[in-house]
Amino acid sequence: xxxxxxxxxxxxxxxxxxxxxxxxxxxxxxxxxxxxxxxxxxxxxxxxxxxxxxxxxxxxxxxxxxxxxxxxxxxxxxxxxxxxxxxxxxxxxxxxxxxx
Ligand SMILES: [Zn+2]
Numbered sequence: 001x002x003x004x005x006x007x008x009x010x011x012x013x014x015x016x017x018x019x020x021x022x023x024x025x026x027x028x029x030x031x032x033x034x035x036x037x038x039x040x041x042x043x044x045x046x047x048x049x050x051x052x053x054x055x056x057x058x059x060x061x062x063x064x065x066x067x068x069x070x071x072x073x074x075x076x077x078x079x080x081x082x083x084x085x086x087x088x089x090x091x092x093x094x095x096x097x098x099x100x
Contacts, residue, residue, distance in 0.1 A: 011024055012024070012025060014028050014049040015049065016028060016049055016050055016051045016054075016057050016061075017048045017049060017050060017057075017061040017066045017067045017070045018050055018051060018054065018056065018057025018058060018059070018060035018061040018066075018067075019051060019054075019056070019057050019060060021051070023051065025049075027051065027052060028049040028050060028051055028052060029041065029049065029050050029051075029052050030042075030047045030048070030049055031047065031048045031049075031050060031067065031071070031083065031086075032044070032045040032046060032047045032048070032071065033045065033046070033071050033073050033079075037079075037082045037086075038079070038082050038083045038086045039086075040086060046070070046071050046072055047070075047071070048061070048066075048067045048070035048071050049070075050067070055087070058083075058084075058087055062080050062083060062084060065080070067083065068080070
């Protein structure tokens with residue numbers, strides 16, 4: 001379990017597996033892998049964090065496979081596609097909320 005704290009505020013920060021910037025949990029989305037595949041914002045298990053509203057970060061995380069490493073998933077293209085689909089459905093947040 002890696003849990004870093006920002007020295008200035010003492011708040012919990014997480015590292016985006018895409019751009020590797022450190023942010024608070026509220027600015028990031030949590031991806032985890034369940035028995036049925038990737039899930040968003042589900043507690044439990046090993047999680048990887050990606051900036052909200054940032055398809056670029058997702059793309060970097062997928063291309064580098066850092067997201068699979070973070071999740072300890074011994075995966076390949078199938079897992080990467082599954083994660084990509086998860087975000088394509090709009091569950092990732094950057095497609096929902098843009099209709100206004
Ligand atoms: Zn990021």
